[in-house]
Amino acid sequence: YTMTLGVEPTRPATDYGYIRRGAALPEAEGAFAVARFVEKPDAEGAAALIADSALWNSGYFLFRADLMLAELEAHAPEVLSAARAALDNATTDLDFVRLDAAAFAKAPKISIDYAVMERTTRAGVLPVSFPWSDVGTWDAVWQVLPQDEAGNALRGRVEVLGTTNSLVHSEGEGLTTVVGLDGVVVVATPDAVLVTSKAQSGRVKELVGVLRARAHPEADAHRRMYRPWGWYQRVDIGERFQVKRIMVTPGGRLSLQKHHHRAEHWVVVKGTAEVTLNDDVVLVHENEAVYLPIGSMHRLTNPGKIPLELIEVQVGSYTGEDDIIRVEDIYGRSSG
Known part of the structure; x- marks a missing residue:
């Protein structure tokens, strides 16, 4: 069986789904077959479900890998095929395993509830009574x-x-x-x-959809953005400039790149930076700075044993992340 945990309700909640339990499962003491999943009800419907011994749908699932693969093969083969292709074509860089984006994008947008649990004949539920909230709002x-x-x-x-x-x-x-x-x-x-x-x-969630439709970057871009080499965090932004704080892990290396619309100033505040600027390679220490003109080929590397931190000041007509022309990148990323 593919099992789920059904939480004993403590109130007629209208923001949770419910599970109607069926016959007891002789193979698992205290467990029941799933009779039906019920979408989030109104207050009257929630009270009726509780009176009928229904359980909150916690969204916790327990199953053997081979059983879930067989269920996906039977009920959602498109999901399984896309997942396998994404894994087969995955790449690795440092601590990251990056699934193939194009293959993964072909997977239908469907939850395990709809893809498997509502279609299988071997779904079971185990009632539990520990304190629980899905913390979904x-x-x-x-x-x-x-x-x-x-x-x-x-x-x-x-x-x-x-x-x-x-x-x-x-x-x-x-x-x-x-x-x-x-x-x-x-x-x-x-x-x-x-x-x-x-x-x-x-x-x-609806609001985030509106923000994305209107191209507000806050919908997806956090102030601190993590990358294979470390992270960067926006400090300030205005017309024709942007200021970032950048951290590069020991051994980390940014792509060899250039920009069409901005120049950059790097000020090292911790550690030592190895900076490639066109044909030159220089070491930049704490409280030292380097200027990168518009169109110059440049790269940043941390050759040291401690994290490298610097302040980057971008100045130009456009400071967006898609003004990055990567010439060489050890992480396999493309331009933009």
């Missing part, structure tokens, strides 16, 4: 966080006045203040702010 996050006497969960630099039953989360140095509200979620980060009622916080 900001409301759910509020429920599991410690709260003050007014029912507020406050994190970071936050001050509230006349506010109750709310979650206020503030990152960075900025102070977030809320006055006279009840049942809200406020999440403030250095590059974006979310304000929603707890009741509507499950619509954040």
Whole structure:
């Protein structure tokens, strides 16, 4: 059997799916066959399901690998074929295994619930009663966080006045203040702010879709972006300039590249950088800088034993990530 854990409900939740249990499984003490999966019900439907001994669908699955492969072969062969092709054509760089993107993109967008669990005749459920939340919405996050006497969960630099039953989360140095509200979620980060009622916080996924449709980079680009060689973090951006903090792991090496629309200044603040600039290779130490003119061929390497950190100042008519012409890259990445 492919087993799932069904959580004993503690309230008629409308934000979880449910599992109706069937006959007991003689092969597994305390377990039952799955009779039916039920989508998120309304309050009346949730109460009726609980009265009928239905369980919350936790989304936890247990199965043998060979059994799941057989189920996928029978019920979702397109998913299995795409996954196998992506793995067969995967590449490795340092600690990363990168599945083949083109092959993986051919896999249908479908969850294991729909692909296998609702189609197989060998689905089982084991009732469990430990404390559980899928923490799938900001409301759910509020429920599991410690709260003050007014029912507020406050994190970071936050001050509230006349506010109750709310979650206020503030990152960075900025102070977030809320006055006279009840049942809200406020999440403030250095590059974006979310304000929603707890009741509507499950619509954040819809909001992200709108952001992507309108080409807002915050939908997908985090302030700190990880790469095979380390990471970079945007410090500031404005018209014709951008400032980044860059960390390169020991032995890490960026691509040999150039830019059509910007020049760069690198200031080393920790470690030692090996900088290739056209035909020259120089070592740049802490509190030293190097200038990379527009169109110059350049590369950054950390030849040392400690992480290399530097501040990069980009100046030019365009500072987007797609103005990177990679000539040589040990990680197999293309330009842009």
